[in-house]
Amino acid sequence: MDGSVRLEEVVMRFGDFTAIDKTSLTIGSGEFFSFLGPSGCGKTTLLNMVSGFLTPSEGQVLIGGEPMAGVPVNRRPTAMIFQNLALFPLMTVFDNIEFGLEVRGVDRRTRRATAERLLALVALEGSGPKRIDELSGGQKQRVAIARALAVEPRVLLLDEPLSALDLKLRQHMRSELKAIQRKTGITFIYITHDQGEALTMSDRVAVMSAGRLQQVADPVTLYRQPATGFVAAFVGENNRIEARVIERLGERVRLDAGALGELEGRVGEEAGLGVGVEVALYLRPEQLRPVAADAGGMTLPARVESVSFEGAWLMVAARLEGSGEVLRMQLGSEVSRRFADALAPGEAITLGFDPAETVVLPRDDGPRVDAETGEVVEASDEHR
Amino acid sequence: MSIARQLAARFGGPLTAAILALLGIWLILMVTLPQLQMIDYSLRPNLLPDQRGGPEDGWTLANYATLFANDIHRAIFLKTLWSSVLVTLLTLGVSYPLAWYLAKVATPRQAALCLLLLIIPFWINEILRTYSWFILLAFRGPLNELLMMLGLIDRPIRFLSGDAGVMVGMVYAYILFMVFPVYNAIESLDDNQVRAARDLGAGTLRTHRRIVIPHAKPGIATGCIMTFMLAAGSYAVPALLGSPGSRWFTQIIYNWFFEGGNWNQGAAYAFLLLVLCIGFMSLVMKVFKVGLGDIAK
Amino acid sequence: MSSQRLLGWGLRFYVVVFFGYLFLPLAIMAAATFNDSRFPTVTPWDGTTLRWFGELAEDGAMWQALANSALVAVGVLLLAVPIGIATALFLNTVSSRAKPFLYALILSPLLTPGVIIGISTLIFWRQWGVGGGIFLTVVGQATFIAAYVMLMVTARLQRFDRTLERAALDLGATPWQAFRRILLPFLKPAILSAGVIAFLQSFENYNTTLFVVGYDTTLTVYIASKVRTGLTPAVNALGLILILVTVLLAAAYEFKRRREAARLVKGV
Numbered sequence: 001m002d003g004s005v006r007l008e009e010v011v012m013r014f015g016d017f018t019a020i021d022k023t024s025l026t027i028g029s030g031e032f033f034s035f036l037g038p039s040g041c042g043k044t045t046l047l048n049m050v051s052g053f054l055t056p057s058e059g060q061v062l063i064g065g066e067p068m069a070g071v072p073v074n075r076r077p078t079a080m081i082f083q084n085l086a087l088f089p090l091m092t093v094f095d096n097i098e099f100g101l102e103v104r105g106v107d108r109r110t111r112r113a114t115a116e117r118l119l120a121l122v123a124l125e126g127s128g129p130k131r132i133d134e135l136s137g138g139q140k141q142r143v144a145i146a147r148a149l150a151v152e153p154r155v156l157l158l159d160e161p162l163s164a165l166d167l168k169l170r171q172h173m174r175s176e177l178k179a180i181q182r183k184t185g186i187t188f189i190y191i192t193h194d195q196g197e198a199l200t201m202s203d204r205v206a207v208m209s210a211g212r213l214q215q216v217a218d219p220v221t222l223y224r225q226p227a228t229g230f231v232a233a234f235v236g237e238n239n240r241i242e243a244r245v246i247e248r249l250g251e252r253v254r255l256d257a258g259a260l261g262e263l264e265g266r267v268g269e270e271a272g273l274g275v276g277v278e279v280a281l282y283l284r285p286e287q288l289r290p291v292a293a294d295a296g297g298m299t300l301p302a303r304v305e306s307v308s309f310e311g312a313w314l315m316v317a318a319r320l321e322g323s324g325e326v327l328r329m330q331l332g333s334e335v336s337r338r339f340a341d342a343l344a345p346g347e348a349i350t351l352g353f354d355p356a357e358t359v360v361l362p363r364d365d366g367p368r369v370d371a372e373t374g375e376v377v378e379a380s381d382e383h384r
Numbered sequence: 385m386s387i388a389r390q391l392a393a394r395f396g397g398p399l400t401a402a403i404l405a406l407l408g409i410w411l412i413l414m415v416t417l418p419q420l421q422m423i424d425y426s427l428r429p430n431l432l433p434d435q436r437g438g439p440e441d442g443w444t445l446a447n448y449a450t451l452f453a454n455d456i457h458r459a460i461f462l463k464t465l466w467s468s469v470l471v472t473l474l475t476l477g478v479s480y481p482l483a484w485y486l487a488k489v490a491t492p493r494q495a496a497l498c499l500l501l502l503i504i505p506f507w508i509n510e511i512l513r514t515y516s517w518f519i520l521l522a523f524r525g526p527l528n529e530l531l532m533m534l535g536l537i538d539r540p541i542r543f544l545s546g547d548a549g550v551m552v553g554m555v556y557a558y559i560l561f562m563v564f565p566v567y568n569a570i571e572s573l574d575d576n577q578v579r580a581a582r583d584l585g586a587g588t589l590r591t592h593r594r595i596v597i598p599h600a601k602p603g604i605a606t607g608c609i610m611t612f613m614l615a616a617g618s619y620a621v622p623a624l625l626g627s628p629g630s631r632w633f634t635q636i637i638y639n640w641f642f643e644g645g646n647w648n649q650g651a652a653y654a655f656l657l658l659v660l661c662i663g664f665m666s667l668v669m670k671v672f673k674v675g676l677g678d679i680a681k
Numbered sequence: 682m683s684s685q686r687l688l689g690w691g692l693r694f695y696v697v698v699f700f701g702y703l704f705l706p707l708a709i710m711a712a713a714t715f716n717d718s719r720f721p722t723v724t725p726w727d728g729t730t731l732r733w734f735g736e737l738a739e740d741g742a743m744w745q746a747l748a749n750s751a752l753v754a755v756g757v758l759l760l761a762v763p764i765g766i767a768t769a770l771f772l773n774t775v776s777s778r779a780k781p782f783l784y785a786l787i788l789s790p791l792l793t794p795g796v797i798i799g800i801s802t803l804i805f806w807r808q809w810g811v812g813g814g815i816f817l818t819v820v821g822q823a824t825f826i827a828a829y830v831m832l833m834v835t836a837r838l839q840r841f842d843r844t845l846e847r848a849a850l851d852l853g854a855t856p857w858q859a860f861r862r863i864l865l866p867f868l869k870p871a872i873l874s875a876g877v878i879a880f881l882q883s884f885e886n887y888n889t890t891l892f893v894v895g896y897d898t899t900l901t902v903y904i905a906s907k908v909r910t911g912l913t914p915a916v917n918a919l920g921l922i923l924i925l926v927t928v929l930l931a932a933a934y935e936f937k938r939r940r941e942a943a944r945l946v947k948g949v
Contacts, residue, residue, distance in 0.1 A: 617796050
């Protein structure tokens with residue numbers, strides 16, 4: 001059973017608006033693959049092209065190597081878990097799960113056996129005769145999964161299915177979804193704007209913005225080696241310092257950061273980092289450390305702006321002496337205890353970092369993430 | 385995307401065909417063509433079968449000229465218009481306080497009970513509702529008896545010989561078409577707006593004039609349009625409660641068809657009645673600045 | 682402040698008077714049924730009797746009219762309900778520049794006087810040699826009753842979550858299966874209500890019927906003709922029975938509707 005999905009140069013236009021710009025991608029059979037991006041980035045459009053609710057304006061979709069052009073929704077080997085679950089409210093749990101088999105003409109006894117087996121898989125034994133409105137949020141979620149699995153899809157499409165649940169349950173369902181995916185070996189394509197969900201569950205993640213794939217990689221690579229400024233800003237938190245390349249030193253580059261003096265960083269994108277190029281240096285808050293003022297290596301003199309207690313860690317905002325920019329620094333409890341004296345607003349502090357933990361990327365004019373609010377800001381419309 | 389494609393994408397081919405067929409039968413064969421045919425009829429002279437297609441068979445405005453030439457018919461037409469306006473205003477006046485009470489004064493339980501009580505006569509036949517007034521207003525009926533007993537009159541009044549009886553019957557027959565739209569409109573007004581107006585020192589009259597009535601405009605417009613249309617187009621009420629001296633325009637139309645045997649003339653009069661209703665509707669929609677979408681609610 | 686209260690009491694008094702106005706005529710009509718008088722009245726009271734029910738039962742023309750009314754109402758049900766449903770589905774699905782025009786056309790039968798619908802139907806069918814009678818009555822009544830059905834079905838359709846349909850398709854259902862198994866059951870309560878309303882509207886119609894009924898007689902036409910010629914309290918007896926039946930039907934309908942509404946609220 002080949003559950004691979006291939007997108008070949010697909011384009012989706014609605015009138016003048018290009019929702020998906022020429023995109024090619026292969027998702028392996030049995031992979032847990034996520035599309036991550038802010039709302040309106042086109043991820044749901046992509047999902048709808050795979051499920052068959054939308055027909056691409058250009059290019060084609062292949063599932064298991066077979067072109068899907070002209071194959072209607074109800075004949076595709078996919079099943080979808082909808083954002084609002086879309087359980088049939090007038091039917092029982094059994095009827096919901098058996099629906100896909102019923103419309104295929106499967107006989108009653110086989111249907112019921114399948115439903116019982118799937119209810120066991122999602123740990124809902126005995127709930128078959130219940131009405132949908134008798135179920136809790138988490139139980140509804142499980143019924144939706146069982147209903148989709150009943151038609152034995154090669155690809156399961158999940159459209160932000162956890163967004164309606166509260167935080168605790170959401171985290172629990174993550175591991176459960178992952179376990180079901182392992183057990184069944186079905187390809188999962190998961191849509192979300194929640195990076196936590198994408199990073200914890202997926203084998204690979206595609207970050208999307210404004211109708212384009214920004215980067216496709218496994219979660220660790222995505223976090224450590226973002227390929228674009230958008231990914232660097234959207235996945236996790238990042239401080240950003242603008243600079244210009246002075247010199248290439250193999251894996252590293254020496255940068256002129258203006259008032260901040262010379263800094264070093266690790267090359268993120270091989271191409272386009274020639275001498276003189278305008279770049280951005282990305283520093284993760286957890287990679288910044290308070291250091292002694294005369295310590296060697298990379299240091300940035302600053303003044304503490306605010307300190308907020310976040311439970312397991314402290315978040316320190318510090319204003320750089322040189323440029324006046326504010327950087328955020330995340331400190332574990334151990335470090336923060338050691339530097340307790342220096343961590344009062346107004347105190348001078350020196351921030352240090354290891355160039356190997358940074359990323360230097362060419363400055364692009366693509367969409368950015370506003371550091372304060374986390375919202376996506378479209379820098380230019382050319383990418384639409 | 386074409387209409388058929390949109391439907392087919394949702395319902396599939398056979399169901400789409402059925403939907404379009406039913407819609408077509410209704411809108412073309414039942415709604416549009418009969419109206420056009422009526423207009424066509426109204427523009428042709430009343431001819432014997434063997435004269436049809438002959439030299440006299442052509443379009444003419446003669447049937448419309450009849451109304452303006454016939455003093456009695458013209459008077460009845462104008463009276464129907466005027467009386468229907470009066471019925472509409474009367475009905476609005478009677479309905480508004482009740483709608484206000486139901487929407488904003490009554491407790492939810494009182495309102496629910498009242499609404500149920502209101503719905504019951506609404507379900508009862510227009511003829512029966514009118515007939516009940518026929519009994520009440522009869523020359524030797526209970527109303528005359530009561531008035532005489534109270535000493536207010538010393539001989540019975542002929543209620544059923546003028547327009548007053550007809551109008552009272554119409555207000556009664558069509559009141560619910562006014563109460564419900566007005567009630568629905570007032571009900572959707574935020575209570576706090578009324579409280580705020582009171583709080584700012586507005587009296588009852590001013591609160592209604594400045595806050596409630598502007599908000600209820602679509603409901604009032606709907607009620608007025610429906611009531612006028614029903615009143616102007618009523619046959620039952622004038623036939624039961626009127627007398628030969630207080631004829632309604634619909635009765636003239638009926639006579640052209642089934643007593644005069646001149647369908648062409650009747651069609652012209654019917655079309656004039658339709659124009660009257662459309663004219664009133666357009667006027668109300670313009671004055672109240674509401675669209676067709678508000679009326680359908 | 683005291684003027685406010687005075688106004689409040691005035692309003693309550695008005696409401697009581699209003700309901701008196703609403704029900705008193707009906708009560709008098711009902712009471713007149715039992716008066717042993719040749720004319721339908723309560724003054725003077727000539728003694729209590731049930732004979733007018735007996736007289737009514739022996740009136741063959743009445744039974745014929747009742748049968749005709751029932752026949753017409755069933756016909757209207759079969760014609761207007763499918764049309765109304767189809768129109769509601771159409772309006773709910775289609776987006777087109779022609780839609781405002783179509784919508785106006787669809788609503789027009791509700792805003793056209795009933796007599797004109799009757800007249801235009803009569804004229805239109807004459808060219809095919811079809812004269813007034815049961816068939817034309819069905820067609821004429823269905824013309825505007827279909828619009829009522831459309832409004833009722835549309836009201837429910839607007840609350841339908843279309844992802845349910847998508848889910849059904851996604852699970853392998855054909856569009857027909859999705860309609861049959863998902864949308865139709867959802868619409869069922871509205872369709873049943875619309876059916877009841879359509880039946881009653883047809884049964885009670887007079888203005889349209891008058892022009893298209895030809896030499897046949899429906900119950901409403903029969904009552905109206907009785908009032909004008911040969912009036913006896915038997916008409917009241919018939920009216921009373923009709924009122925009781927409608928009130929019972931209305932109460933059952935209201936009860937069902939409220940229970941439905943209560944269940945919906947609970948379900949949320």
